[in-house]
Amino acid sequence: MATVRFYALQEAQSRKPVKIEYPEKKTSDYFAVNVFDKRKMLEYLSKDAFDGVMDCIDKGQRMDRRLAEQVAVGMKAWAMDMGATYYSHWFSPLTDGTAEKHDAFIDFSGSGGVIESFPGKLLVQQEPDASSFPSGGIRNTFEARGYTAWDPSSPAFVLDRTLCIPTIFVAYTGEALDFKTPLLKALSAIDKAATDVCQYFDKDVSKVWAALGWEQEYFLVDEALFNARPDLSACGRTLVGHQSAKDQQLEDQYFAAIPERVSSFMREVEVEGYRLGIPIKTRHNEVAPNQYELAPIFEECNLAVDHNMLVMDIMKKIARRHGFRVLFHEKPFNGINGSGKHNNWSLFTNTGINLLSPGAKPKTNTQFLAFLVCTLNAVYKHQDLIRASIVSAGNCHRLGANEAPPLIISAFVGHMLSEMLDDLETRVTNKKMTPDEKTELKLDVGKIPEIMLDNTDRNRTSPFAFVGNRFEFRAVGAPANCASAMIALNTAVAQELKEFKKDADKLIDKGIKKDEAIFQVIREFIIKSKNVRFEGNSYGEDWQKEAPKRGLTNISNVIEALDAYTSEKSKKLFVENKVFTERELEARTEVRYENYGKKVQIESRILASIALNQIVPTAIDYQTRLIENVQGLKELFGNDFKEIASGRLELIRQISEHTSAIKAMVNEMTEERKSANKIEEIREKAYEYSIKVFPFFEKIRFHIDRLERIVDNEMWPLPKYTELLFTR
Numbered sequence: 001m002a003t004v005r006f007y008a009l010q011e012a013q014s015r016k017p018v019k020i021e022y023p024e025k026k027t028s029d030y031f032a033v034n035v036f037d038k039r040k041m042l043e044y045l046s047k048d049a050f051d052g053v054m055d056c057i058d059k060g061q062r063m064d065r066r067l068a069e070q071v072a073v074g075m076k077a078w079a080m081d082m083g084a085t086y087y088s089h090w091f092s093p094l095t096d097g098t099a100e101k102h103d104a105f106i107d108f109s110g111s112g113g114v115i116e117s118f119p120g121k122l123l124v125q126q127e128p129d130a131s132s133f134p135s136g137g138i139r140n141t142f143e144a145r146g147y148t149a150w151d152p153s154s155p156a157f158v159l160d161r162t163l164c165i166p167t168i169f170v171a172y173t174g175e176a177l178d179f180k181t182p183l184l185k186a187l188s189a190i191d192k193a194a195t196d197v198c199q200y201f202d203k204d205v206s207k208v209w210a211a212l213g214w215e216q217e218y219f220l221v222d223e224a225l226f227n228a229r230p231d232l233s234a235c236g237r238t239l240v241g242h243q244s245a246k247d248q249q250l251e252d253q254y255f256a257a258i259p260e261r262v263s264s265f266m267r268e269v270e271v272e273g274y275r276l277g278i279p280i281k282t283r284h285n286e287v288a289p290n291q292y293e294l295a296p297i298f299e300e301c302n303l304a305v306d307h308n309m310l311v312m313d314i315m316k317k318i319a320r321r322h323g324f325r326v327l328f329h330e331k332p333f334n335g336i337n338g339s340g341k342h343n344n345w346s347l348f349t350n351t352g353i354n355l356l357s358p359g360a361k362p363k364t365n366t367q368f369l370a371f372l373v374c375t376l377n378a379v380y381k382h383q384d385l386i387r388a389s390i391v392s393a394g395n396c397h398r399l400g401a402n403e404a405p406p407l408i409i410s411a412f413v414g415h416m417l418s419e420m421l422d423d424l425e426t427r428v429t430n431k432k433m434t435p436d437e438k439t440e441l442k443l444d445v446g447k448i449p450e451i452m453l454d455n456t457d458r459n460r461t462s463p464f465a466f467v468g469n470r471f472e473f474r475a476v477g478a479p480a481n482c483a484s485a486m487i488a489l490n491t492a493v494a495q496e497l498k499e500f501k502k503d504a505d506k507l508i509d510k511g512i513k514k515d516e517a518i519f520q521v522i523r524e525f526i527i528k529s530k531n532v533r534f535e536g537n538s539y540g541e542d543w544q545k546e547a548p549k550r551g552l553t554n555i556s557n558v559i560e561a562l563d564a565y566t567s568e569k570s571k572k573l574f575v576e577n578k579v580f581t582e583r584e585l586e587a588r589t590e591v592r593y594e595n596y597g598k599k600v601q602i603e604s605r606i607l608a609s610i611a612l613n614q615i616v617p618t619a620i621d622y623q624t625r626l627i628e629n630v631q632g633l634k635e636l637f638g639n640d641f642k643e644i645a646s647g648r649l650e651l652i653r654q655i656s657e658h659t660s661a662i663k664a665m666v667n668e669m670t671e672e673r674k675s676a677n678k679i680e681e682i683r684e685k686a687y688e689y690s691i692k693v694f695p696f697f698e699k700i701r702f703h704i705d706r707l708e709r710i711v712d713n714e715m716w717p718l719p720k721y722t723e724l725l726f727t728r
């Protein structure tokens with residue numbers, strides 16, 4: 001009997017690279033053609049309307065109805081010229097993906113036919129039924145409406161002949177049900193706080209924007225093989241599978257030549273991405289087989305987040321045209337690297353200065369130091385919140401597994417900068433500096449860029465690393481909406497910048513000169529945040545021992561890690577900075593608990609069905625064959641058969657042991673699930689799943705993976721790791 005795996009392999013191995021049409025033009029000729037950007041606005045909007053939109057973007061304001069009417073007319077005309085017949089508000093609910101509800105541009109004309117219509121009120125606001133999105137108890141069933149409203153700072157675009165309008169998504173009562181709403185608030189908080197600090201150094205600074213450059217890792221798996229694996233199809237990761245004899249141990253994958261089927265997929269993603277205005281810049285093979293990375297040039301944080309969500313959407317779509325499925329799961333395969341999404345973050349002023357890049361002058365360098373120490377302090381103080389922002393059912397498999405940062409949040413700045421901070425700590429004191437001391441200090445601070453140029457050391461094991469002109473937050477999971485991490489980080493840094501200013505102003509009020517006051521506060525922040533700086537190997541066991549002594553926590557249980565969202569400290573931070581209300585924060589955390597519990601529940605069910613309906617029956621079939629063989633040997637050799645059949649007898653016994661263990665454990669796991677399901681309280685239920693159900697996964701898998709090595713290859717029902725990882 002041929003297995004599903006057999007047909008899947010036949011299909012996968014005969015697949016050819018898809019020939020794609022390369023655009024005839026240069027990238028710059030068609031970049032952003034599908035985006036209603038400034039150029040198109042200038043063409044399709046009146047001067048007044050254009051200025052109005054720009055004003056809304058610059059000031060982060062909502063649009064009034066009159067302006068909206070004007071913009072809607074222009075936007076519709078452009079979209080129709082692009083062939084669009086539908087429009088949709090496009091938003092990020094609290095799921096892993098995006099949401100869109102399409103409506104056609106039509107309305108009755110009043111004289112029998114239809115006309116193309118798109119009223120301004122539908123541009124700025126719509127009221128989708130919110131009842132089927134996660135809300136953490138915010139929406140009542142009697143008030144299930146939510147509304148979406150255009151975020152003009154992220155431009156509309158046409159995708160598949162549909163005009164997509166990036167929007168926020170909030171409950172009718174005003175609470176956020178999405179990622180964008182709080183992100184915009186966090187970005188506004190850091191804008192205000194950072195601009196205030198910049199005022200010490202440069203009066204021309206009136207705006208600071210956060211930059212985000214994400215690096216997206218992913219796996220590609222042949223679609224036929226993917227479909228033959230219920231675990232991949234339903235959970236996005238393999239729940240069973242013996243490691244491939246060869247995978248990444250020869251380190252021959254990273255940056256290796258890109259297979260043709262894959263490069264044609266990548267090329268199509270890039271072309272589509274360019275049309276949508278996504279500045280895709282980098283592509284390469286990653287460490288694990290069939291693992292790749294895609295990264296654009298960094299952009300303003302809100303736009304970068306939207307572009308990341310959009311890229312993941314189009315990658316999923318395009319992969320299927322190439323007979324692939326793309327896996328964004330943080331850990332699709334045991335034993336090889338999982339996928340992360342590095343978030344490169346920095347802050348820019350309207351005057352074009354990167355505040356996290358050492359400047360050419362002592363003054364800009366002092367400013368750089370101020371922002372550096374505020375960031376370090378934010379990461380130290382809010383380490384638990386920052387961890388909460390990135391943990392998930394999937395990410396817990398990757399973090400701390402010697403391939404990605406551990407669950408201890410520390411920061412790396414490189415040893416030269418670290419020495420510089422230590423030096424400042426000893427040289428600056430509360431006493432008044434002599435003019436000579438001051439000059440010398442400023443000169444030394446001015447030397448930072450030179451020092452760093454020669455010493456761009458990198459530490460790959462740190463979760464939060466300074467890399468010369470930005471921080472790279474490496475603990476974010478590949479499928480995550482970057483907004484979650486960016487909300488926590490930007491809000492925490494905003495708060496520290498406010499504290500910085502408060503402390504400096506206090507000293508200045510006491511009559512201390514501005515530059516000295518700033519140095520004193522920098523020193524104070526260096527001392528306060530010292531414990532978070534770690535230059536060593538974050539993967540090492542020593543660090544696990546040392547971190548707690550420094551007041552750094554290490555929480556590996558996802559539910560316990562998520563608890564930090566609603567700690568008094570986090571609530572205070574978010575409420576004071578007007579990013580979340582307490583209720584929003586609690587609701588959101590509840591969504592995360594629930595999401596975790598449900599994911600573990602689904603995985604547990606899938607694992608049980610694979611085990612009982614696919615693996616155990618196959619193993620028994622094979623065992624029956626062995627038994628028949630042994631019986632034949634007995635007929636032939638009489639009493640001597642035992643010696644001749646000893647190997648087979650041993651296998652028969654092993655199969656019985658493994659299948660019995662599997663059955664017993666699946667039963668136990670099912671019982672645990674049943675008792676967890678009786679718990680009403682959402683956090684408690686999810687926690688029960690984390691400590692009672694989850695631990696069975698590895699144990700059951702162990703026996704299944706053993707059976708994979710015993711059972712005849714021809715009979716094995718699931719595509720094996722080697723096939724999943726090397727078919728391309």
Ligand code: ADP
Nearest residue numbers: 211212213214295296297298344345346469470
């Ligand atoms: P690496 O793999 O060495 O970390 P990549 O080139 O793959 O580097 O990705 C680096 C990412 O960081 C890119 O998205 C890049 O645009 C982004 N980046 C560079 N400078 C900054 C900055 N100042 N702020 C934010 N992101 C940045």
Ligand code: MG
Nearest residue numbers: 215342344472
């Ligand atoms: Mg990087």
